[in-house]
Amino acid sequence: MRTPEPGWHGRGVKPHHEHRPLCTIELIAEGHATRCPGEDCAFWDRGCVLSRVESELGGRPDVAHLLLELRRELEAGREVELEDAHARFAHILNEDEHIEG
DSSP states (O other), X not given: OOXXXXXXXXXXXXXGGGXXXXXXXXXXXXXXXXXXXXXXXXXXXXXBTGGGGHHHHHTOXXXXXXXXXXXXXXXXXXXXXXXHHHHHHHHHHHHHTTOOO
16 A cells, blocks of 8 residues: 655645645735745744735735845845834835935
8 A cells, every 4th residue: 555645635635735825925026926935934924914915015016025025035044124124115115205215
């Protein structure tokens, strides 16, 4: 008898990780996406916190791109200071409002 593969749940059900949706910010920022990293993502809190504001991000690819940059920096082990992240968001928002910074 064949030994089931790791993650096998029987009755033709695929492992849980194969059912993850596409990454919200990758899709908006880059137009393509990998599967959601789930709990490994900096924006995960009992689910993707960004999926809750997906409709707002859809019209703000610049904000989605910044969020994706921040996530990738954190994934790479870089420390991101809150003040730095805030300044980067303020810069984008000021550009949208045509405010000199």
